Amino acid sequence: MSEDIKIPEASIEAVLTAEQKQALTAVQEQVAASLDKDFIEEVTRNNVSEFNYKEGVYRVVRPNYQQKQEIYKERVKKFNSLLRDKEYILEKDLKKTYLERGIDIDGITKSIQNLEVRKTAMQIKLGDLLKREATDTDCEAVKTEIMTIDAEITQKLLERQTLLEFSLENQVLLHMYNHMTYIITERKDASGNWIKAFNTFDEFMKSDEELITKLAFLITMTNREML
């Protein structure tokens, strides 16, 4: 499949600055550190995730109908405001610009789909080998092939995600998740009652990055629906 698309590496490098790469690595490390078994077990136990952070106890609740409406309104508002701003570019226009520079986003999507088809075919082959109790060597060879395809898929998904990161739609989505985190995070007060963790959106945006990362992770894991 690699012959389908040729992406100049220099273009991808140009999209992601050194600081952004550093920030991405830092976020990944923070999340990886919190990925212990006990934490995940706790997250699965209930639909409300409670955790300690510094002096406080926080929890993330599932949004109610009113909160969902509020988040949706904020999403529409942000979309309309960015649409009027010439500095932001719609995904379809961003794709056109990339194409002019020799990067075919739709081509990347197509090659991901092709890889997935190839992966499924390999999985069926491996399943058949396991069923027929084939030798370890045979099974391992197909397993390696599947893992190679998987790595290619991951790499292409990451490429596409990185390239489209600056689209208007992605900025709106990012804002929506931030707003949702601000709305549905609660904190225990001195008398043990749950209150809103942040009084204003600005207060939320100025809070610790570590806390925001943890909350954002919990929200993406616990929420089922896209608003």
Next chain:
Amino acid sequence: MTSDFLSVLRKLAKTDYYQSMYASAKELGLQLFDNSTDLTKVQLWFLSYMSMYNSINMDIALGEISDRVLENEVYEDAYMVYKKKQFTKDMKTHKQQNAVAPEKGSPSSSWVFKRAKQTP
């Protein structure tokens, strides 16, 4: 990030503890989570992994496959994809075998449509 998370989640689902919890929940109606409704995305994934391992363990017990399938996640996923494909294939064959071809000359419908007589 998410793949690490999912890897830990499926390891949990595979444990004897959660497998027996899942079996009990199925047979005795035991509650798996603190909440019985409004499940989160993670809870749905967890349920799906528990169901997957339950199915594999059942096949091992029935001698359909050897326990080598549980050696790694690639084997497990491959077996489940293969199993789904086989199931679809079997269902298709079953449907074809059960389909009875209509006898020649017999009407294709028991309904008789008559055109109203046109008055000149």
